[in-house]
Amino acid sequence: MVVKLWATRVTRGSAHGVTSRVLSDDEWQRNARLRRLEDRELFVTAWTLARTALAVELDVRPHALVVDRVCRLCGDPRHGKPWLPAAPHVDFNLSHTAGLVVVAVSTVGSVGVDVELADQDLSRLRHLILHPAEEAADDELLRYWVRKEAVLKASGVGLSGSMLDLDLARPPDEIQVLDLLLGPGAAGFVGALALRSHRAVALEWWLAPWHSAGSPGGEPPW
Numbered sequence: 001m002v003v004k005l006w007a008t009r010v011t012r013g014s015a016h017g018v019t020s021r022v023l024s025d026d027e028w029q030r031n032a033r034l035r036r037l038e039d040r041e042l043f044v045t046a047w048t049l050a051r052t053a054l055a056v057e058l059d060v061r062p063h064a065l066v067v068d069r070v071c072r073l074c075g076d077p078r079h080g081k082p083w084l085p086a087a088p089h090v091d092f093n094l095s096h097t098a099g100l101v102v103v104a105v106s107t108v109g110s111v112g113v114d115v116e117l118a119d120q121d122l123s124r125l126r127h128l129i130l131h132p133a134e135e136a137a138d139d140e141l142l143r144y145w146v147r148k149e150a151v152l153k154a155s156g157v158g159l160s161g162s163m164l165d166l167d168l169a170r171p172p173d174e175i176q177v178l179d180l181l182l183g184p185g186a187a188g189f190v191g192a193l194a195l196r197s198h199r200a201v202a203l204e205w206w207l208a209p210w211h212s213a214g215s216p217g218g219e220p221p222w
C-alpha cells in the first residue's frame, strides 16, 4: 500500500510557471482575498498541485474535480477538511508553508500532512504541545508539532483539537504517524504525515509536472 506525496518548492515568481486553468472559481475567489503576493503564489501552486495529483489518481481533468469544504464533523461550510464528494475513497490533504507545498493522496485511509519551516523555536508553546506522558527537548518540539498537526488534520479537527490530549505513543483511531524524509531540495523544512490505517504503507514521492529542467520551483524537495 502506498500514500502518494506530491511536492514542490515555491519561490518568488514560480507560480507563473504553474498557473493554469485548473483552479475552480471558488479557489480563485479565495486566492483574490489573500493580500500578500507570496500567499497568492503559495495558494495557486498548492491547489494546482492538489488538483493535478487528484486528477492523476482519478484519471479525470483537474478542473473537473469538485472539492467540498463542508466540515464533516459539524457541518460548518468554512473550516472543513477539503474532500471529494464524488470519490470519497480518495482522501487528500495539503500543507503549505513559505517556500514549500506538499500534497498527500491516500486510498488507504484518512490522511493529514503538515510541513513547517525548521528554523522555529517553539519552547514558549511547550505547554500547548506535549501530552503529560511525553518528554522532549526544546529542539524536538517542532517535530512533535508537525506530527500532532498531521494527526489533527487527518481527522479534520485541525488546530481546534488539542495537542495536549494527544500522546503520540498511543495515537487514536489506528492512526500511524510517519516523518517526511525531505531531501536537500527542502533543507530547512520539517514535515510529518498521519494516516488512519493499521496497514503498513510506503510513502511514494511524485514530481510536480512543472519540475522539468530549468523550470520554476527549483530542485524537487526530496
Ligand SMILES: CC(C)(COP(=O)(O)OP(=O)(O)OC[C@H]1O[C@@H](n2cnc3c(N)ncnc32)[C@H](O)[C@@H]1OP(=O)(O)O)[C@@H](O)C(=O)NCCC(=O)NCCS
Residues within 6 Å of the ligand: 043, 046, 071, 073, 074, 079, 080, 081, 082, 093, 094, 095, 096, 097, 112, 113, 114, 115, 149, 152, 153, 154, 155, 156, 157, 158, 159, 160
Ligand atoms: C487545518 C489547519 C490546522 C491548517 O493550518 P495551517 O498550519 O495554517 O496550514 P497548512 O498549510 O498546514 O494546511 C492548510 C490546508 O489544510 C487544509 N485544511 C483546511 N481545513 C482543514 C481541516 N479542518 N482539517 C484538515 N485539513 C484542513 C486546507 O487544504 C488548507 O489549505 P487551503 O486553505 O489553501 O485550502 C487550520 O487551518 C485549522 O485548524 N483550521 C480550523 C479547523 C476547525 O475549525 N475545525 C473544527 C472542526 S469542528
